[in-house]
Amino acid sequence: MRRIFNMGxxxxxxxxxxxxxxxxxxFFAVFSFYPIMNAFYTSLFRKRLLDLRPPKFIGFAxxxxxxxxxxxxxxxxxxxxxxxxxxxxxxxxxLLLAVFIMSRRRFHKFFQMAYYxxxxxxxxxxxxxxxxxxxxxxxxxxxxxxxLGTVGKDYKWLATSGMVRLSTILVYFWKxxxxxxxIFITGLASIPQSLHEAARIDGANGWxxxxxxxxxxxxxxxxxxxIMSMLQCLKTFSTQYLFTQSxxxxxxxxxxxxxxxxxxIRDHNIGRASAMSIILFGIMLFFTWLQFRVSKxxxxxxx
Amino acid sequence: xxxxxxxxxxxxxxxxxxxxxxxxxxxxxxxxxxxxxxxEERFIEEFQEMYPNVxxxxxxxxxxxxxxxxxxxxxANQGPDIFNMSIEDEFAYIANGRxxxxxxxxxxxxxxxxxxxxxxxxTLDPVDYEGEIYGLPLEITNWCxxxxxxxxxxxxxxxxxxxxxxxxxMMEVSEKLTIxxxxxxxxxxxxxxxxxxxxxxxxxxxxxxxxxxxxxxxxAIINDEAWLNFLDYMAAWGPNxxxxxxxxxxxxxxxxxxxxxxxxxxxxxxxxxxxxxxxNPEFYDSGEFMVVPFPQFEDAVNYVPAHYYGHYYMVNSQxxxxxxxxxxxxxxxxxxxxxxxxxxxxxxxxxxxxxxSETFKNYPYSDVFISDLEKSxxxxxxxxxxxxxxLIKEAVESVMLxxxxxxxxxxxxxRKVQEVLDDQY
Numbered sequence: 001m002r003r004i005f006n007m008g009x010x011x012x013x014x015x016x017x018x019x020x021x022x023x024x025x026x027f028f029a030v031f032s033f034y035p036i037m038n039a040f041y042t043s044l045f046r047k048r049l050l051d052l053r054p055p056k057f058i059g060f061a062x063x064x065x066x067x068x069x070x071x072x073x074x075x076x077x078x079x080x081x082x083x084x085x086x087x088x089x090x091x092x093x094x095l096l097l098a099v100f101i102m103s104r105r106r107f108h109k110f111f112q113m114a115y116y117x118x119x120x121x122x123x124x125x126x127x128x129x130x131x132x133x134x135x136x137x138x139x140x141x142x143x144x145x146x147x148l149g150t151v152g153k154d155y156k157w158l159a160t161s162g163m164v165r166l167s168t169i170l171v172y173f174w175k176x177x178x179x180x181x182x183i184f185i186t187g188l189a190s191i192p193q194s195l196h197e198a199a200r201i202d203g204a205n206g207w208x209x210x211x212x213x214x215x216x217x218x219x220x221x222x223x224x225x226x227i228m229s230m231l232q233c234l235k236t237f238s239t240q241y242l243f244t245q246s247x248x249x250x251x252x253x254x255x256x257x258x259x260x261x262x263x264x265i266r267d268h269n270i271g272r273a274s275a276m277s278i279i280l281f282g283i284m285l286f287f288t289w290l291q292f293r294v295s296k297x298x299x300x301x302x303x
Numbered sequence: 304x305x306x307x308x309x310x311x312x313x314x315x316x317x318x319x320x321x322x323x324x325x326x327x328x329x330x331x332x333x334x335x336x337x338x339x340x341x342x343e344e345r346f347i348e349e350f351q352e353m354y355p356n357v358x359x360x361x362x363x364x365x366x367x368x369x370x371x372x373x374x375x376x377x378x379a380n381q382g383p384d385i386f387n388m389s390i391e392d393e394f395a396y397i398a399n400g401r402x403x404x405x406x407x408x409x410x411x412x413x414x415x416x417x418x419x420x421x422x423x424x425x426t427l428d429p430v431d432y433e434g435e436i437y438g439l440p441l442e443i444t445n446w447c448x449x450x451x452x453x454x455x456x457x458x459x460x461x462x463x464x465x466x467x468x469x470x471x472x473m474m475e476v477s478e479k480l481t482i483x484x485x486x487x488x489x490x491x492x493x494x495x496x497x498x499x500x501x502x503x504x505x506x507x508x509x510x511x512x513x514x515x516x517x518x519x520x521x522x523a524i525i526n527d528e529a530w531l532n533f534l535d536y537m538a539a540w541g542p543n544x545x546x547x548x549x550x551x552x553x554x555x556x557x558x559x560x561x562x563x564x565x566x567x568x569x570x571x572x573x574x575x576x577x578x579x580x581x582x583n584p585e586f587y588d589s590g591e592f593m594v595v596p597f598p599q600f601e602d603a604v605n606y607v608p609a610h611y612y613g614h615y616y617m618v619n620s621q622x623x624x625x626x627x628x629x630x631x632x633x634x635x636x637x638x639x640x641x642x643x644x645x646x647x648x649x650x651x652x653x654x655x656x657x658x659x660s661e662t663f664k665n666y667p668y669s670d671v672f673i674s675d676l677e678k679s680x681x682x683x684x685x686x687x688x689x690x691x692x693x694l695i696k697e698a699v700e701s702v703m704l705x706x707x708x709x710x711x712x713x714x715x716x717x718r719k720v721q722e723v724l725d726d727q728y
Contacts, residue, residue: 049378050399071719136487136552152485158551159542159704245367247497247550249700250693265371267690268395270378 036281043275049268062275072276074251075259078165079280082240082255083233085169090229091222094177098184099210112185115178123175123238130171130239131246134158158243161252168253171239176232180225187221188214223295227288234284237261256280327629329359330383332373334366334614338577338648346637353636357629377401382619384630387441390429390613390681391501391688397430397437398686403620404435409628410635423653429681430615438615439634442650444572445676446496446503446609447668448598449559452591454480454490454567466595467493467568470507470536473598477547480567486546493568494548494555495540500695501682502610503570508533510603515683515691516724523720527713532600534702534709541703550700562586570597570609573672577649594668596675608675610682687723694719 043062047055066072101111118126133139134157144155157167191214199209215222237257244250244258256276264273331347333339340363347359362383364372370392376382382401387393396402405418412418415436419427422440430438448467455462458480467473477492496503505515513529516522524530542549555569560582580587597608616638618630641657644650645666657663658673683691698716701707 048399049374050395050401052400134551136549137489141487150485152483152487154486154542156542156551156704159549161705245498247552247700249704250697251701251705262690262693265374266693267687268374 036278039274039277039281042271043278045271047269047271049264049270051268055271058271062272063279065272066275066279071254072259075254075256075276076283078251078253079234079236079255079257081165082168082172082236082253083230085165086172086236087226087229087233089169089173090176090180090233091226093173094180094225095184095218095222097177097181098188099214101181101185102188112178112182115181117178118175119179121175124242126175127171127239127242130167130174131158131242134167158246158248161249164243164248165252167248168236168239168243172233172236176229180229183225183228184218184221187218191217219295223291227291230287230291231284234280234287256283325356327354327357327626329357329385329626329630329633330362331359331385331633332362332364332369332376332383333387334369335363336648338581339644339650342640342643342647343637346633346640350633350636354629354632357633359633377619380621382621384619384622384626385616385634386619387438387614387616390615391684391692393438393615393617394429394684394688395686396617397432401620402437402617403622403627404437405439406618406628406631409631410439411632411639421654421656423655423658425681426613426653429613429684430617438617439638440653441614441616441638442574442644443611443613443653443676444574444650445611445672445679446570446572446597447671447675448493448568448595449571449575450568450593450595451559451562451566452593453562454492454564457564458492458567462593466593467598468596469601470598471601474536474540474545474547477567478545481547483546486542488546488548488552490565491548491552491555491567494552494566496554496556496570497550497699498696499692500699501688501692502612504533504537504695504699505683506597506607506609507536507600509607510600510605512604515695515720520685521724523724524713524717530713530716531709534698534712537699538702538709543703543706549703551704559592560586562591573651573666573669574649576667577647594671596671606678608679611676611679612682687726690723691720694723 042055044057044059045055046058046061097115101108101115104111121129136154136156140157141153141155145151145153156163158164195213195217196209199213204212235257236255240253240255240258241261243253250258257280260273260276260280263269263276333343343361347361351357351359363369366388369386370388373382373386373388377396405412405415407414407418410418412421418436423443426440426443427436430436430440450462450466452462455465460476460479465476467476473493480490480492481488482490501515508515508529511529511532512526513533514525517525538544540547548555555566556571556575558566559569559571559575560579562583576587579592586592599606616634618627618634620627622630638652638654641652641654642660642662644652645657645662649666651657651663651672663669682688685691694716697719698712701712701715702709
C-alpha cells in the first residue's frame with residue numbers, strides 16, 4: 001500500500017495503461033498471434049485436412065515447392081498487379097475527393113455519405129452487384145457502347161485477362177474509395193485553419209496552399225491510408241473468388257489469398273496453404289516496413 | 304412433507320437425466336433443394352415418432368457452401384452424423400477413413416450381398432472401398448439435353464427432327480438458334496454447364512478416344528489428338544470463335560426454366576423436370592420442352608454419354624456407435640421412399656424396385672435418361688478430382704477466353720495434372 005502510495009504519477013499512469021491495453025493484447029495474442037504461429041508450425045508439415053494420420057514433418061519443403069511453383073509465382077504476379085492497380089489510384093483519388101468535399105460549402109455530409117456507402121456493403125454483395133453489371137448484357141457494356149458510340153460491342157469484362165483484372169480493380173476501387181476519403185477528410189480537418197489563412201495572407205494561391213501546407217501536414221494520414229489500402233489490396237479475396245465462381249478465368253486473378261483458399265479447401269493441402277499464408281504475411285510485413293522507411297525519409301513536417 | 308418433496312424432485316431429476324442420456328441427436332447436413340425439404344422434414348417427423356429417443360436436426364446450405372462447411376467441420380473433428388455430396392468430393396472422406404461402412408442390419412439388409420442385389424449393378428461401385436460399402440445413394444444422375452421446342456420453331460426448325468445428334472450438329476443448330484446484338488448474345492442456342500468438366504466435358508474427349516488418366520492411374524492426358532480436337536471445339540464455341548456461348552454468361556440450366564426465349568438447349572438431369580414444374584408450372588404443363596440423348600462426335604470411336612455421378616448419404620465414423628446405427632436406420636428409412644423422391648424431386652434412387660416400377664417407367668423422359676445411363680460410366684473420382692476438374696476448367700477457359708492455343712493449353716494441363724498424380728500420397 002505504501003509502495004503504491006510512494007509511486008510517481010508516471011508509474012501509476014503506466015499501470016493503468018497496462019490495465020487498458022491488456023484486453024486488446026490478449027485479443028491479439030489469441031486471434032492473431034496464435035494463428036500466425038500455428039500457421040507457421042503447420043507449414044512445416046505435410047498435412048491434409050481430412051487425414052487422420054499424424055502430419056509428417058517436412059521442414060521447409062512446402063516453401064521450397066512454392067518458390068519453384070509457376071502457379072505460386074503467377075499468384076504473386078496477380079496480387080501485385082491488383083495491388084498496384086488499386087491502391088495507388090485509391091490513395092490519389094481519395095485524397096482528391098476529400099479535398100473536393102472539404103472545399104464544398106453545401107452537401108458536405110451528403111457527399112461523405114454517398115462515397116462511404118459502398119464500404120458498408122459486404123464484399124460478396126458488392127461483387128455480386130458488379131457481376132450483374134459486367135454480364136455481357138449488363139450495364140457496363142451498355143454504358144461503354146453509348147459513350148463510345150459502338151454498337152453491340154462486347155467488352156468482355158469477365159473474359160479476357162486484361163479486362164477481368166481491370167474489373168476486379170474497379171470493384172475494389174468503387175468499394176473502398178469512400179472509406180479512405182473519410183480518413184483523409186479527418187486528416188484535413190485536423191490541419192489548423194490559421195495555417196491556411198497565414199499562407200493566403202503571404203500570397204499563396206490554392207495550389208500552393210495545397211502543395212506546401214495541406215500535403216506536407218497530411219503526411220501521417222497519407223502514410224496511414226497508403227499502408228491500410230495496400231494491406232487491404234494484398235488481402236483481397238471475395239471479388240476474385242466470386243468472379244472465378246461465375247465463369248471468369250482463374251489465372252489472371254488467382255491472387256495469393258485465392259490460391260491459399262483453393263489449396264486448403266479444394267485440395268485439402270493445409271500445410272502448403274499455411275506456407276503460402278506465411279509468405280503473404282512476410283510480403284505484407286516487408287512492404288509496410290518499406291512504406292514507413294520511405295515516409296520517414298523526408299522527415300517530420302511541423303509549422 | 305419436505306422428505307416427500309425431495310423424493311419427488313429426485314425421481315423427476317433422475318427420470319429426466321435418463322431421458323436425456325438415452326436421447327440420440329443426429330446432425331444431418333445436406334444441400335439445398337426446395338423440392339426435397341418438405342419431403343425429408345416429413346420423414347424426420349415420422350422417424351422421430353418411430354424412435355422417440357431420436358432428435359434429428361436437418362441443416363441445409365447451397366451445394367457449394369455445404370462442401371466447405373462439411374470439410375471444415377470434419378477438419379475440426381466436428382463433422383455431422385449424416386451428410387451427402389457428389390462422389391467426386393465425397394471420395395476423400397472414404398479414403399481418409401472419415402466415414403463408417405454401411406451397417407447392413409441397421410439399414411435393413413441381411414449382408415453386403417443383399418444390399419448390392421437391391422441396387423442397379425454398378426451404382427454402388429464408387430462407394431465400394433476395401434471390401435465394404437460406405438454410402439447409400441440419394442441419387443444417381445446422368446445428364447441429357449433439354450430442348451425448348453418454341454425456340455426451335457422460332458428459328459424455323461422442327462425440334463422432333465432437327466435436334467442435334469452430334470456435336471458438329473450441335474454447333475450448326477446452335478448457330479441457327481442464336482440471336483445476337485452485335486457481339487452480344489441475347490439468345491443462345493445451347494450452352495455447356497461450365498463448372499462440371501468431369502461430368503459433361505470429359506465425355507467429349509473420351510468419345511474421340513482420349514482419357515484423363517491412364518488405366519494404371521499414373522500418367523496424365525492420354526491421346527493428345529483427342530484432347531486437341533476437344534479444345535479446338537471449345538475455342539470455336541467461345542467468344543473468340545463462333546461466339547455461341549461462354550462461361551461468363553448466366554448458366555443455361557437456370558435460364559431454361561423461365562422460358563424467356565434466351566436459351567434453346569441446356570445439359571441437365573431428370574431432376575430439372577421437377578424444378579421446371581416448381582419454377583414455371585405453365586411451361587411444364589405446356590409440354591413445350593423435350594429431352595434428347597447426349598450428342599456424340601461424328602467420328603467418335605467410343606459411345607460416351609455424359610458421366611453419371613451420385614450423391615451418397617454417408618455416416619460419420621467418429622460418432623458413437625449408437626449414433627452410427629441410428630443414422631443408417633434413418634438413411635435407410637428416407638431411401639425407402641424412392642418413388643416419392645422420383646415423383647416430387649425427380650431424382651433417381653437406383654434401387655431395382657424403383658427402376659422396375661410403373662412410376663419410373665411412366666415418368667416423363669425417364670426412358671431417355673435411363674437409356675443414356677445404361678451406356679454411361681461413373682464420373683472420374685479420386686482424392687484430387689476437385690483439383691483436376693479446376694485444371695481442366697483453366698485449360699478450357701484459356702482457349703475459349705484468353706486465346707491460348709490448344710497445344711499450349713494442353714501442355715500446361717498435362718504438366719499440372721501429372722503433378723497432382725505424382726503428389727498423391
